[in-house]
Amino acid sequence: MVRGRTQSHRWGGLGDHMIDFDVLLQSLKLILHWNVIAACFAGVIWGMFVGVTPGLTGIMAVVIALPLTFFMDPQSAIALLLGIYVTAIYGGSVTAIMIATPGTPNAAATVIDGYPLARQGKARQALEMALYASFTAGILSTVVALVIFPIVATFALEFGAAEVFAVIVFAITIIAGVSGDSLLKGLIAACFGFLIATIGQDPIHGSSRFTFGVSDFQAGMHILTLLVGLFTIPEIIVRGVEAYKSRDSVSVGDMGPGISFRKFFSFWPIYLRSCAGGSLLGALPGLGGSPAAFLGYFLAQRFSKTPEEFGNGSLEGVAGAEAGNNSVCGPALVPMMSLGIPGDTTTAVLMGALVIHGLSPGPMLFESSPDFVYSVFLLLFVALIFLLIVGTGVISMAKWVVQMPTQILFPVVLILATYGTYAVRGTMIDVLAMYGVGFFGFLMRTQKIPAAPFAIAFILGPLFENELRKSLIISSGSLDIFVSSTISISFLALAALSAGASVYLHWRLKGTKAAKIISD
Amino acid sequence: MRHLLKQGLLSVTVMASAAIFTAPVSAADYPDKPIKLVVASGAGGSTDTAARIMAINIQEHIGQPIIVVNKKGGSGGIGINFALKAKPDGYLLMEGMIGGHVLFPAMNTSAGYTPEDYTPIAMTQMNPNVLIVRADSPYKNVKDLLDAIKAKPGKLKFSHAGAGSIHYFGVHLLLKTAGLGNDSAIAIPYKGGSKSMAGLLRGEADFHQTNLVSAIDFIESGKVRALAVTTKERLKAFPDVPTYTEEGYPNVDIFGWRGVIGPKDLPKAIVDQWAKAVQETMARKGWKKMVKAVGDMPRYMGPEEFSKHIASDFKRYRQMATDLDILVE
Numbered sequence: 001m002v003r004g005r006t007q008s009h010r011w012g013g014l015g016d017h018m019i020d021f022d023v024l025l026q027s028l029k030l031i032l033h034w035n036v037i038a039a040c041f042a043g044v045i046w047g048m049f050v051g052v053t054p055g056l057t058g059i060m061a062v063v064i065a066l067p068l069t070f071f072m073d074p075q076s077a078i079a080l081l082l083g084i085y086v087t088a089i090y091g092g093s094v095t096a097i098m099i100a101t102p103g104t105p106n107a108a109a110t111v112i113d114g115y116p117l118a119r120q121g122k123a124r125q126a127l128e129m130a131l132y133a134s135f136t137a138g139i140l141s142t143v144v145a146l147v148i149f150p151i152v153a154t155f156a157l158e159f160g161a162a163e164v165f166a167v168i169v170f171a172i173t174i175i176a177g178v179s180g181d182s183l184l185k186g187l188i189a190a191c192f193g194f195l196i197a198t199i200g201q202d203p204i205h206g207s208s209r210f211t212f213g214v215s216d217f218q219a220g221m222h223i224l225t226l227l228v229g230l231f232t233i234p235e236i237i238v239r240g241v242e243a244y245k246s247r248d249s250v251s252v253g254d255m256g257p258g259i260s261f262r263k264f265f266s267f268w269p270i271y272l273r274s275c276a277g278g279s280l281l282g283a284l285p286g287l288g289g290s291p292a293a294f295l296g297y298f299l300a301q302r303f304s305k306t307p308e309e310f311g312n313g314s315l316e317g318v319a320g321a322e323a324g325n326n327s328v329c330g331p332a333l334v335p336m337m338s339l340g341i342p343g344d345t346t347t348a349v350l351m352g353a354l355v356i357h358g359l360s361p362g363p364m365l366f367e368s369s370p371d372f373v374y375s376v377f378l379l380l381f382v383a384l385i386f387l388l389i390v391g392t393g394v395i396s397m398a399k400w401v402v403q404m405p406t407q408i409l410f411p412v413v414l415i416l417a418t419y420g421t422y423a424v425r426g427t428m429i430d431v432l433a434m435y436g437v438g439f440f441g442f443l444m445r446t447q448k449i450p451a452a453p454f455a456i457a458f459i460l461g462p463l464f465e466n467e468l469r470k471s472l473i474i475s476s477g478s479l480d481i482f483v484s485s486t487i488s489i490s491f492l493a494l495a496a497l498s499a500g501a502s503v504y505l506h507w508r509l510k511g512t513k514a515a516k517i518i519s520d
Numbered sequence: 521m522r523h524l525l526k527q528g529l530l531s532v533t534v535m536a537s538a539a540i541f542t543a544p545v546s547a548a549d550y551p552d553k554p555i556k557l558v559v560a561s562g563a564g565g566s567t568d569t570a571a572r573i574m575a576i577n578i579q580e581h582i583g584q585p586i587i588v589v590n591k592k593g594g595s596g597g598i599g600i601n602f603a604l605k606a607k608p609d610g611y612l613l614m615e616g617m618i619g620g621h622v623l624f625p626a627m628n629t630s631a632g633y634t635p636e637d638y639t640p641i642a643m644t645q646m647n648p649n650v651l652i653v654r655a656d657s658p659y660k661n662v663k664d665l666l667d668a669i670k671a672k673p674g675k676l677k678f679s680h681a682g683a684g685s686i687h688y689f690g691v692h693l694l695l696k697t698a699g700l701g702n703d704s705a706i707a708i709p710y711k712g713g714s715k716s717m718a719g720l721l722r723g724e725a726d727f728h729q730t731n732l733v734s735a736i737d738f739i740e741s742g743k744v745r746a747l748a749v750t751t752k753e754r755l756k757a758f759p760d761v762p763t764y765t766e767e768g769y770p771n772v773d774i775f776g777w778r779g780v781i782g783p784k785d786l787p788k789a790i791v792d793q794w795a796k797a798v799q800e801t802m803a804r805k806g807w808k809k810m811v812k813a814v815g816d817m818p819r820y821m822g823p824e825e826f827s828k829h830i831a832s833d834f835k836r837y838r839q840m841a842t843d844l845d846i847l848v849e
Contacts, residue, residue, distance in 0.1 A: 059563060059564065060563065062563075062564065063563035063564055063568070063590070066564070066569075066572060067572050067575070067576050070572075070573070070576065070810065156718070157718060157721055157722050160719075160722050160723075160724050161719075161724060200593075200594075201594060201595065203682075203709070203711070204682075204683065204709050205683050205846070205848075206595060206627070206628070206682060206683045206684050206846075206848060207848045208630070208848070215594065215597060215598060215601050215632055216593075216598060218593055218594025218595075218597055218598055219592065219593020219594050219598050220593070285714075285715060285718065286711065286715065339718065339721075340714060340717075340734075340737060340738075341714045341715065341717070341718050342714065345562065345563075345564065346564075348562075348564050348565065349563065349564030352564050352565075352566070352568075352569045352814070355569075355813055355814055355815070356569070356573075356810055356813050356814065357813070358813050360736070360737055360815075361737075362737030362738065362741070363737055363738065363741040363743060364737050364740060364741050425591070425592075425593075426589075426591065466711065470708060470709065470710070473706065473707075473708050473709070474677065474708055474724050476706070
């Protein structure tokens with residue numbers, strides 16, 4: 001058809017060649033303009049602001065900036081948006097570590113170990129770990145995306161409903177990893193998560209489920225509502241009661257020393273594993289950063305020499321989670337640019353911005369503007385370098401938080417949590433639901449039921465249901481579809497292995513010193 | 521913390537200053553403050569982009585800034601119900617879309633509204649639909665496909681973006697027009713248009729009917745074959761692709777649209793002022809260019825024509841939802 005393409009041409013030329021260095025050089029010229037670099041820097045600043053403000057998510061940050069990009073040249077436009085995209089994913093971890101409030105859903109797994117570290121006076125270590133892990137994994141995964149872009153542009157298409165379902169089943173086994181000392185309690189928490197996730201519209205038939213006639217419930221519970229309720233509110237109640245009892249003005253008071261290069265470097269297997277996991281989830285449409293963060297966390301724990309430290313302030317946990325969520329950025333752009341299928345909501349907005357500039361993502365983009373495609377990946381590197389600089393600045397400001405006495409800090413956090421929950425969708429129902437979940441989370445905590453499995457189940461539940469039901473519609477009800485491809489068999493086998501290993505580990509740990517430490 | 525606090529306070533101030541407290545004003549003063557435009561779908565989606573393009577272009581013609589507010593969820597129901605509660609003073613309007621304003625209430629009697637409950641102001645753009653199969657598919661035209669469905673009812677599958685989406689209704693409109701039963705083809709639901717396209721490419725579905733804009737790239741790259749378009753005339757971009765009318769199914773004229781819609785009882789003066797501003801905006805080169813870039817076709821309908829169009833769309837899809845037994849109560 002157009003420009004002499006034939007059907008034997010896979011995806012408009014993709015798959016036929018590796019990186020073209022001439023084109024790479026040309027694309028470098030595209031981005032080496034002061035306005036492009038400045039736009040990227042502005043994006044990073046804005047993304048950081050939004051990331052550390054609970055309730056403002058990365059997607060909102062990108063959308064607010066979108067109309068500005070209508071009047072920019074394509075490179076500057078995408079530079080601005082990529083800057084925001086990359087930074088907002090990291091920014092959420094600052095509040096997750098400092099005040100147990102994930103600034104964005106991506107930081108949910110960072111709370112588990114980041115916040116205990118801050119409580120132990122190791123805030124600087126946790127923050128630096130998060131920043132450096134984000135940066136390292138971001139760079140690694142962008143290299144992965146850049147190198148494999150021509151080869152695996154069609155990768156996402158290999159994953160049908162049954163394959164994605166198998167990946168999700170594997171991801172669900174993460175629950176065992178964050179269950180603490182009792183697998184049973186972890187599973188109980190997961191059940192709560194699955195249940196809450198069913199509120200809203202039925203994904204297949206569109207009918208209402210558990211909405212009790214409230215139209216605002218149609219959209220289900222927002223992930224930030226759940227995360228803030230689950231992690232922040234119980235913490236405020238517990239610390240508030242503590243402070244009241246001791247009648248003492250307590251503050252952590254100290255940021256602690258930073259992380260040494262040797263220590264940072266010693267975690268290299270964690271970055272690689274998180275990067276592998278995050279890249280895979282990133283390249284699959286519809287999964288996004290939060291599952292990748294949990295997967296990274298889980299992998300870090302599975303291969304750790306000190307798995308008992310996880311949940312009580314493990315630097316490896318922070319590294320795994322943050323490396324995991326930032327590994328999504330580069331690979332998520334691959335299906336978006338090569339197939340026109342965005343990996344998550346934020347990449348969908350990026351796609352909108354490209355379309356406005358007449359660069360329609362899809363099989364034609366690489367053929368018509370290969371230099372532009374490469375320039376997008378190069379801009380990711382630029383954005384990551386700015387992230388490192390701006391992030392370091394933010395860390396030095398975080399000392400205000402640790403120096404603040406509890407009786408001032410927690411009311412402030414409570415206001416931020418309330419405002420943040422409201423800001424996401426602008427309804428009071430969400431605020432009420434957040435406090436409801438918060439109180440429930442507090443009750444769970446008194447019974448030593450862990451919060452993380454609740455969050456994971458809530459995130460993965462809808463994906464699980466949707467892909468399962470879709471697969472069965474495709475196969476007319478036959479279960480054979482789940483074992484009809486190597487990919488799905490492999491992931492289901494991995495899931496079985498992972499679940500089996502977890503059960504074994506829990507059984508072995510039971511009664512040991514490690515289990516005691518966790519239960520204390 | 522001071523830093524965080526400052527940021528928090530700053531954002532609260534920004535939010536508060538953006539909020540509009542409606543007060544009765546005479547139409548002569550209208551508008552004397554910023555106007556909110558509610559988008560009942562996710563930020564960054566095609567409707568959102570369309571709204572933002574309209575918002576930045578129409579400001580000059582309406583004389584006040586337009587603030588786009590996203591209220592997504594419930595197939596558009598949440599945002600529309602929210603907007604319909606506003607006073608009809610012209611300071612809170614909606615970006616109209618076929619999905620939320622017609623298809624959702626058509627298949628959902630408890631949606632909380634029907635077209636009777638809002639005031640159509642003007643249609644701004646439309647997007648025809650196109651029936652596609654994979655390039656390696658044995659079906660070369662609409663007749664081939666329908667014959668195959670007739671030969672083995674309940675075997676062929678089509679992908680769509682959820683029950684009640686235009687993709688879903690579009691195929692059922694074709695089946696119904698061809699005298700085929702509801703179950704003659706299996707409907708596979710995906711989350712959104714791009715994923716249902718992926719379902720077709722991957723081979724999970726045999727055919728797919730979607731917005732032209734979602735399919736253009738794949739048609740051009742030869743990955744999919746277009747069998748028919750829903751426009752009355754052939755499209756300039758695809759002169760080889762026949763229309764449904766040519767194929768003998770003139771009834772299958774479904775197309776997506778967007779526009780501006782206000783709450784019920786919006787004063788006529790305001791409706792006319794907006795319709796005029798929309799017309800002026802649509803004449804702008806910048807607007808046209810952006811709308812075409814997102815793949816829509818500029819199409820103006822004034823208040824009366826737009827109202828009639830919406831009413832007939834609603835009647836048709838309510839009937840279809842009833843026939844298909846997907847009416848949610």
